Amino acid sequence: xxxxxxxxxxxxxxxxxxxxxxxxxxxxxxxxxxxxxxxxxxxxxxxxxxxxxxxxxxxxxxxxxxxxxxxxxxxxxxxxxxxxxxxxxxxxxxxxxxxxxxxxxxxxxxxxxxxx
Amino acid sequence: xxxxxxxxxxxxxxxxxxxxxxxxxxxxxxxxxxxxxxxxxxxxxxxxxxxxxxxxxxxxxxxxxxxxxxxxxxxxxxxxxxxxxxxxxxxxxxxxxxxxxxxxxxxxxxxxxxxxx
Numbered sequence: 001x002x003x004x005x006x007x008x009x010x011x012x013x014x015x016x017x018x019x020x021x022x023x024x025x026x027x028x029x030x031x032x033x034x035x036x037x038x039x040x041x042x043x044x045x046x047x048x049x050x051x052x053x054x055x056x057x058x059x060x061x062x063x064x065x066x067x068x069x070x071x072x073x074x075x076x077x078x079x080x081x082x083x084x085x086x087x088x089x090x091x092x093x094x095x096x097x098x099x100x101x102x103x104x105x106x107x108x109x110x111x112x113x114x115x116x
Numbered sequence: 117x118x119x120x121x122x123x124x125x126x127x128x129x130x131x132x133x134x135x136x137x138x139x140x141x142x143x144x145x146x147x148x149x150x151x152x153x154x155x156x157x158x159x160x161x162x163x164x165x166x167x168x169x170x171x172x173x174x175x176x177x178x179x180x181x182x183x184x185x186x187x188x189x190x191x192x193x194x195x196x197x198x199x200x201x202x203x204x205x206x207x208x209x210x211x212x213x214x215x216x217x218x219x220x221x222x223x224x225x226x227x228x229x230x231x232x233x
Contacts, residue, residue, distance in 0.1 A: 031219075033219075033220065033221075035221075040225075040226075041225055041226070042120075042207050042209075042223030042224050042225050042226050043161075043207075043221070043223050044223075045220045045221065045222070048219075048220065056220060058220070088159060090161065092161070092221075094219055104151060104163045104166060105219060105221065107153075107160055107161035107162075108160065109158065109159050109160045110159045110160070112159075
C-alpha cells in the first residue's frame with residue numbers, strides 16, 4: 001500500500017523563478033493538503049484540494065497556486081520565488097468522507113526547496 | 117483563530133526514563149481533535165497519538181499517553197521508557213471538527229527531543 005509520495009526530494013532555484021512540486025496521495029485518498037514548513041517552525045497550511053478544486057486556503061499570497069488531477073495527484077506551483085520561500089513543503093492526503101472523524105492526514109517526506 | 121503553543125523548544129531524557137512534552141491551545145470551538153506528530157530527520161510526519169475533545173478519557177498508545185485538560189486547554193504528551201528511536205521533533209496539532217469541510221491542521225512550533233543513552 002503506497003503512502004504519500006512527493007517529488008522532487010530537493011530543489012534549488014533562484015529568486016524570481018517558478019517551481020512546481022508534485023504529490024501523489026495515499027492509495028484510496030481523494031483529498032490533498034499542502035503545508036509549508038520553514039526551518040525550525042511548525043508546518044503552515046497553504047491550501048487543500050478536493051474534486052480538482054481548491055477547497056480552503058491559508059494565509060498565502062496568490063503566487064502560490066495548485067492543481068489536482070482526476071487521479072487525485074496534486075501540484076503546488078510557486079511563482080516569482082522569494083528568499084523567504086525556502087522551506088520544506090509537505091503534502092498530506094486524506095479521505096474526505098472521513099473529514100469529520102478523527103482520521104489523521106498522512107504525510108509525505110516533503111520537498112526541500114532552497115532559493116538562492 | 118485557533119493557536120497552538122509549545123513552550124519547550126528542546127527537551128532531553130535519559131534512555132528508559134519518562135518525559136513529558138507540553139502543549140496548550142486556544143480555540144472557541146467546543147468540539148475538535150488534537151494530535152501529536154513526530155518528525156524524525158527523515159522529515160516525514162508520523163502520527164503518534166490522537167485525542168477527541170468530547171472524550172474525557174486520555175488516549176494511550178503503548179508507551180505514549182496524553183494528559184488532556186479541556187478546561188485548561190492543555191494537551192501534554194508523556195513518553196514512558198524512552199528509546200533512542202524516540203529522538204525527533206514533536207509537534208502538537210489542532211483540528212476543528214466543524215467550520216467547513218476541511219481537516220486543516222494547525223501546528224505548534226515543535227519540541228526537539230533528545231534521548232541520551
